[in-house]
Amino acid sequence: MDFNHTEERRMLADSLRRSLERGADWAALAELGVLGALFTEDEGGFGGQGFDIAVIFEELGRAGSDAPVLEAGLAGGLIADAGRADLVERIIGGDLKVALAHAEPGMRYDLGPVSASVHDGHLSGRKSFATNAEGADLLVVSAVAQGKTALFLVDPKAQGVTLHTTPALMGGTISEITFDRAPAEPLGDAGTLEARVAAATLAVCADALGAMETAKAMTLDYLRTRKQFGVPIGKFQALQHRMADVAIEIEMARSALINLAGHLSAPAPTRDRHVSAAKNLIGRVARLVAEEAIQMHGGIAMTEEYALSDVARRLVAVDHRFGDEDWHLARFMKLSA
């Protein structure tokens, strides 16, 4: 066994961390190879494995980045699965921003049933919770055509496409999208959707881990510097022990993430068992870390101005992306029976 990341992955993570600290933009992320690392060599990239995703998203989460990298991997992955190397090349180069519009209002955390539909090359229906669709150049949209769920490419600026966009709890944006006979180009079937969502769930877990590390660092820093009753509050044993528990739980989260990353390419039942194990555990820990970080800070953490509030919201949102604690618990029970 070896629990160290490869040299290449460590280097990518380090340089990503440094450039995010300097405020890297989309072009810089592409330049660094962040987008290429989401895709396998066959697809035109140089990564695409569980641990590639893990190291990248941990850094994005640590930095609190709003860049639509998850969407590049998720929608881009589906584009790659359809054999559209031309588009993948542009995604990796940073020239084409993509996003997925799959979920619908009544699905909650399930992946179906889809009710949007395509007739004569035009797509109609309502999609929900499309992250970072605002500003995307191209949408991958699921819809039923000839009785089967398939994937389509839709230009978000095309006639018949309306985005209702709000800020998202985790940062970035989230859109409700209505399609009213919008021109849709067939992309392929939806056969790889589950695998791509599994990878995106891993990305969310890794992002959460990075955000937890930030919350922990900020809280430790505050415990050392904030004084009440003439001493740093970190001297109070009540807080020390809670901080110790937080540190333990973060190691649990990191371990669950490693379990998942190591099984991302396993056959579906094994893969999904690990997805659900990790997502259940990390959803719980993310909330714990957010709540404890706020509590141990006191009032200051309740303010929008203090940077922890973004981190805390990002952590709370973890449990709402690609299935919450209970959804994954139920699936884990089914897969383990």
Add this chain to the structure above:
Amino acid sequence: MDLNYTAEEMAFREEVRAFLKAKLPPEIAAKVASATQLSKADYDLWHLALAEQGYLSGPWPKKFGGQEWSAVQKHIFEEECALAHAPRIVPFGVAMLAPVLQAFGSKEQQDYYLPRILSGEDWWCQGYSEPGAGSDLASLKTRAVREGDHYIVNGQKTWTTLGQYANKIFCLVRTGTEGKPQEGISFLLIDMETPGIEVRPIILIDGEHEVNEVWFTDVKVPVENLVGKENEGWTYAKYLLTHERTGIAGVGGTNAGLQALKRLAHSEMQHGRPLIEDPLFAARLARFEIELMAMATFNLRTVAGADAGKAPGAESSMLKIKGSIMRQQINDLARRAVGPWAMPFVSEQMEGNLYHPGPDYSAKASNVYLNNRKISIYGGSNEVQRGIITKAILGL
């Protein structure tokens, strides 16, 4: 032992219900139910309705025009108000300052301020905390220096809830530097219109404007605005804090939250069925309800132990901890229940007329969850309360 309400208590409940039915405007109840921010006008309107009915001063002693409600009556009142989605009573004047003035204020102060609290002429806010003085309140630095007939006040208060609506602030200020820090503190009533006061908004984690910083630069305060004796403000402040803690169990609000959540879980669908049928969610809800049933009795046992008009002792720290945790849990469950609708994040302070795209019951689930992280922090943090329990009750 008798777990039943008396006939009088049940009659009181009916009276409160009838009042709420007749006087609570549906638009305001709808705002409260959907956690929409209330305007000052909304608060004022409800304040007046309660004052006219005599409910605002219900818990006050009879000699100040109150009815000396028993703890059980107070509980019934709070429970019914919460279930009807009445706005919370802004506590700073009615429930915090008034008891202090009644116990320690001069006759002139009582005669002048108490009626103005009831009429709504004065909206009070609480100027205790400072950036450097939170849990360690006694380390506060805002100074008041006596010059003739006035105190000159300099310094900064923070976290001042709804200070943007207030015309008056009661402050703890430092008037002495000798002895223990608690010994040099005075309790001062300050008109917010006085030159030298600046109120700056603080936006909270839910994106809303609820609290403020209040800055004082050479603010002249007449000496007759001192409550009680100079340098004895700490005693009054502690008295006030125990009053602040009585309502903080918030059982009424939590129960209303549970009822709302049950309705929500019948509407929200999962796998094509109402969420309430999901065994994992139903188990969370049931576990919560089991605790709330015990909590309600715990609350009544504790408050009933205190005589009418008096504040409960250190036991209130237990209520505050358990009550705040349960309130936060119900908000957490509501956020879980709305599923992905928790992700669109809209606040009323955001520009551009944004609206939440989901069902009404989902729009504020995240905001409310985030906002109520405050209740284990303010009013004496839960860590501080645990400290009180270990010392005052457990003798450790």
